[in-house]
Amino acid sequence: MQQQKLFDGKNYVKPRPVLKWAGGKTQMIDILVSNMPKQFNKYIEPFIGGGALFFELSPENAIISDANPELINLYKVIADDVNELIEKLKEMKNDEEYYYKVRAINPDTLTNVEKAARTLYLNRTCYNGLYRVNKKGEFNVPFGRYKNPRICDEDNLQAVSRLLKRATIIHGDYKEVLREYAEPNDFIFLDPPYLPISQYSDFKRYTKEQFHEADQNDLAEEVKRLRNLSCNVLLTNSNHPLVHELYNEFEISVHQTKRNISSKASKRTGEDVLVKVEPYKCNIIAESLELPEQMDKFPSTRFMGSKEKLLGYIWGVASQFKFDSVLDLFSGSGVVSYMFKTQNKRVISNDYMAFSANNTKALVENSHIVLTNEDLAIILDETTPSDEFVSNTFKDLYFYDEDNAFIDVVRANLKKLENDTKKSLVLAALVRACLKKRPRGIFTYTGHRYDDGRRDLTLTLRQQFLEAVEAVNNAVFDNGKENASLHGDALTTEQKADLVYIDPPYYSPLSDNEYVRRYHFVEGLVRDWKDVEMQWHTKTKKFKSYPTPFRTHKGAHDAFDNLFEYHQNSILIVSYSSNSLPSKDEMVTLMKKYKKNVDVVSVNHKYSFGNQGHKVGNNKNTVEEYLFVGY
Numbered sequence: 001m002q003q004q005k006l007f008d009g010k011n012y013v014k015p016r017p018v019l020k021w022a023g024g025k026t027q028m029i030d031i032l033v034s035n036m037p038k039q040f041n042k043y044i045e046p047f048i049g050g051g052a053l054f055f056e057l058s059p060e061n062a063i064i065s066d067a068n069p070e071l072i073n074l075y076k077v078i079a080d081d082v083n084e085l086i087e088k089l090k091e092m093k094n095d096e097e098y099y100y101k102v103r104a105i106n107p108d109t110l111t112n113v114e115k116a117a118r119t120l121y122l123n124r125t126c127y128n129g130l131y132r133v134n135k136k137g138e139f140n141v142p143f144g145r146y147k148n149p150r151i152c153d154e155d156n157l158q159a160v161s162r163l164l165k166r167a168t169i170i171h172g173d174y175k176e177v178l179r180e181y182a183e184p185n186d187f188i189f190l191d192p193p194y195l196p197i198s199q200y201s202d203f204k205r206y207t208k209e210q211f212h213e214a215d216q217n218d219l220a221e222e223v224k225r226l227r228n229l230s231c232n233v234l235l236t237n238s239n240h241p242l243v244h245e246l247y248n249e250f251e252i253s254v255h256q257t258k259r260n261i262s263s264k265a266s267k268r269t270g271e272d273v274l275v276k277v278e279p280y281k282c283n284i285i286a287e288s289l290e291l292p293e294q295m296d297k298f299p300s301t302r303f304m305g306s307k308e309k310l311l312g313y314i315w316g317v318a319s320q321f322k323f324d325s326v327l328d329l330f331s332g333s334g335v336v337s338y339m340f341k342t343q344n345k346r347v348i349s350n351d352y353m354a355f356s357a358n359n360t361k362a363l364v365e366n367s368h369i370v371l372t373n374e375d376l377a378i379i380l381d382e383t384t385p386s387d388e389f390v391s392n393t394f395k396d397l398y399f400y401d402e403d404n405a406f407i408d409v410v411r412a413n414l415k416k417l418e419n420d421t422k423k424s425l426v427l428a429a430l431v432r433a434c435l436k437k438r439p440r441g442i443f444t445y446t447g448h449r450y451d452d453g454r455r456d457l458t459l460t461l462r463q464q465f466l467e468a469v470e471a472v473n474n475a476v477f478d479n480g481k482e483n484a485s486l487h488g489d490a491l492t493t494e495q496k497a498d499l500v501y502i503d504p505p506y507y508s509p510l511s512d513n514e515y516v517r518r519y520h521f522v523e524g525l526v527r528d529w530k531d532v533e534m535q536w537h538t539k540t541k542k543f544k545s546y547p548t549p550f551r552t553h554k555g556a557h558d559a560f561d562n563l564f565e566y567h568q569n570s571i572l573i574v575s576y577s578s579n580s581l582p583s584k585d586e587m588v589t590l591m592k593k594y595k596k597n598v599d600v601v602s603v604n605h606k607y608s609f610g611n612q613g614h615k616v617g618n619n620k621n622t623v624e625e626y627l628f629v630g631y
Helices: 026-035 052-057 069-080 082-090 096-104 112-125 154-165 174-181 198-206 213-228 241-246 293-297 308-318 335-342 354-365 373-379 389-393 401-414 420-437 461-475 515-527 553-566 584-592
Strands: 043-045 062-066 167-171 187-190 232-238 251-258 269-277 325-328 346-351 484-487 499-502 571-577 598-604 624-630
Touching: 026 052, 026 232, 026 251, 026 269, 043 052, 043 174, 062 069, 062 174, 069 082, 069 112, 069 154, 069 167, 082 112, 082 154, 096 112, 154 167, 174 213, 187 213, 213 232, 213 241, 213 269, 213 584, 241 269, 293 335, 293 461, 308 335, 308 499, 308 571, 308 598, 308 624, 325 335, 335 346, 335 354, 346 354, 354 420, 354 461, 354 484, 354 515, 373 401, 373 420, 389 401, 401 420, 401 461, 420 461, 420 515, 553 584, 571 584, 584 598, 584 624
Parallel strands: 043 062, 043 187, 062 167, 187 232, 325 346, 325 499, 346 484, 499 571
Antiparallel strands: 232 269, 251 269, 571 624, 598 624
């Protein structure tokens, strides 16, 4: 934090709140200051009210806002037209008749300076400095009968003006302000309308709108978002059970305070709760490390959820630990397993999709076998009778007739190869050819509507296959380890390793995670459509999806719990998305049940990487990729 002193000539003038504000935090200043971060970027206070902490800190870079338009107008006028405001205030007098005359004025008929003068005058001379309106929205607090209220404190107004000139002042909803301006390393102070229990009933009267329990729930969710954004937050509220429930994962302290707002002496004491929210502390250095040249030989293609663009950061995180073996539980495209193989780790790769497991059998488990010209001659033999299953079942759906016929030829000849690894290489090449031949690399639609004429789409499937064979052959290498590829359920595998990498299907109520629906054709191809339940009535001729717990929030929650428990003695790295459920906080809580240390590295969807500075949770980006690290 940088605090710039405000000088009036040769003397330092410390700005003070210009309003009497019931519920103001003047009496909690020492507590607030002792709990705030020592260093921060911006100061943001979206329920500015009387601004006691803001004036105490006098921050150089601040965003202040409120939903009360008259309050914000006052602060803007002080910033821009303080001398004119002072002249107006000097004309106003502490007289009951005059007070009610000013109170009766419709503020909509006044200039901004006149409105500001009216607001400040009524505040200084009304009963207890309340802001309260009736059902018509009219200010209705009675005259205060004070002997000598300070209506115009010229020196303080000038000091406050100098401070406000360097602040951004906004009239608006707190959530809109925070989502627009909050960034990593900012300090945010939240002093919302307190929960509406009896001893705090007057607090509800500061704005025309009430702040109900649902609003308190929304605020708590926003606080969690700010924590995830790497902001420091202090929040005050009443000592109410709901507050403790909403913020139970954060540091909470209770403080005795006076309630000068109440007319009854018995109600002039109360308890304020202070919630202290700090960003997740991450001991992991998040940086991208250069990968071996062998990684360039991986025959990549489009694949839902592929981590190809994150490999440098996954390795950057993993390389900070000492380990020899890796278990990749949801291998998908196989690119992460392959990356760990290039780092000379013993890799056990697993996936419940047959075509994914086949890919890692060909490129991870396999260390030296490639397809020869003799093998290709066998595979391409068009004289071998075929069952024409693809030609008949998928006619006019995904590929042209000659392409379907080629697939049937390869299927028929595959049986002639005696070596299982060579069969896997053929299927890996054929799957790659099929994916590249489809305009979007998926099989959820039929026809060629997305054909834009690019080279991949103009090649025949045979040509694509031959190019894929060359790519697959070039990717085969030996890292000196006994690697393995498994085709099974991640939740029931008994395999263990020093490091377990988990990249499961992301559950979100906004989108599906149906890998089978997208890739049913190549999945059926590798299975030769055996042991699948065809849905003949569907246009795409897909088959029934495999059961998975990651289709529901609770199912995913329980699945993660089981995985973390079973692999609790391993280093855990989990790839995840910010728009998925369980939420980030739930995931951290789950992992902390089994791991002493849990760090979170954030990566936004534009692939601006890191766990600090402006690169984390950029407010312009709505989706982030997370790496949860348990050790």
